[in-house]
Every structure is written in structure tokens, then in C-alpha cells.
Amino acid sequence: MYGDLGLKLVQHAKRTQSLSQLPPYQSDIVRSVTREVRDLDRDVTEMLEPFNGHFDPAEEPATACSLLVRHLCMRRDKRCLLAYHRVRVEMIEGMCWSGSDLLDQVQASQNKVAEEGARIGSAEGSGASSLSPEEEEYARQYEDLLAAYKGQWTDIDLTGSLEPPxxxxxxxxxxxxxxxIQTEYGAITLTKNSQFFVRQGDVERLIAQGFLQKLN
Known part of the structure; x- marks a missing residue:
């Protein structure tokens, strides 16, 4: 039935809003919804072709009703596609602003899934990225844009926490x-499993990126 696949995308988008990490991109459903829109558009074109541009809804109410249903279905599918991608874009941008290295996180998650799949011999452990190629390119360019924007205020970390430490x-x-890394009190070398007593402002970004863990 028209609109069922679009509804699935909206449900995925709603679930994404409650997750801390971006779930895999639903490429199969997106392609199916896009194909459905093209099929509906082709149906509309074929239905209007016999009228040679002189269609009168009052004379052909049945055809007019069928055209209206198809137009509404196309509009709904497009809105579902836009809603799904908007939720994912907002999450990608939010992760960039939080100071997290999104592409590194995706790569680490991808490697973890691949290793787990290899360990249990599962075909699901293919290590596929949770981002589509277009999303990866968007994230890369957005991070570059954000870095250029932050470069105007080198003495302020715009991606830092708004709560005072x-x-x-x-x-x-x-x-x-x-x-x-260079800190206000000199250089320190961060090697795995070592511990340091440092100024919080010097390492906030490294904590957000997962290099450091704050101890109680």
C-alpha cells in the first residue's frame, strides 16, 4: 500500500531521536520510497497523456480523484524522506558540535562490528558504515566548516560545555x-593506562573524543 514504506522511515527517525549513536542508514527503504515516488509520477503522466494538456476535473471526476490520490501519496513520501534525513542531519551536526570526531567513531564502530562478526562467524559482521556515503561527505565538510568558524576565536572553545566546571x-x-599535547603548564605525553592531574579546560575535547576518562 502506498505510504507504508514512508511510515517505516518516520518510525526509524523517531527511534533515532532516542539513541545516543546514529543507527545504520536505511538505504534499501530510502531507495524503495524513491522508486515509489517515480512510479506514481509515471502513473500521473500516463493518465494525463490522452488529454493533451486539456484535462477538466469536472468532466472526469474519477480520473481527477485518482490523480489527487497519487499526488497526495507522492507528497507524503517526499515529506517522510525529508523528515528521516533531517533527523539524521541534526544528529550529525550535534555530534560535530559536541567535539566528537564523528568519522572516527563510525570507523571504530564499523571495525568492532566486523571483529564481532568474524569471531562468531556471522554474515552480519560486514562492518558496514552507519553513515551513507553522502552523510560521510556532509559530516567531513561540516567539520571543516566548523573548524574554520571556530578559528576566528582561537581563545574560546565554541564546542565546549556550557556548564561551568x-x-x-x-x-x-x-x-x-x-x-x-600542550597544556598551560607544559607538554605531557598521553600513553594508554597512564593517569594525570590536569586542568579540565586542557583536556575537555580529548574526553569528548574518547581518548581520556574522567575519574571521580
């Missing part, structure tokens, strides 16, 4: 090697 200095544990 309770403690100026915090204890952190290094979860994965991050190399050497």
Missing part, C-alpha cells in the same frame, strides 16, 4: 594513546 583540575586516565 565544578573543579578546575581533574584526574584523568588515558584510554588510548594520544601522543603529546
Amino acid at each position: 565544578r573543579d578546575l583540575f581533574i584526574d584523568v586516565r588515558v584510554l588510548k594513546d594520544a601522543g603529546e
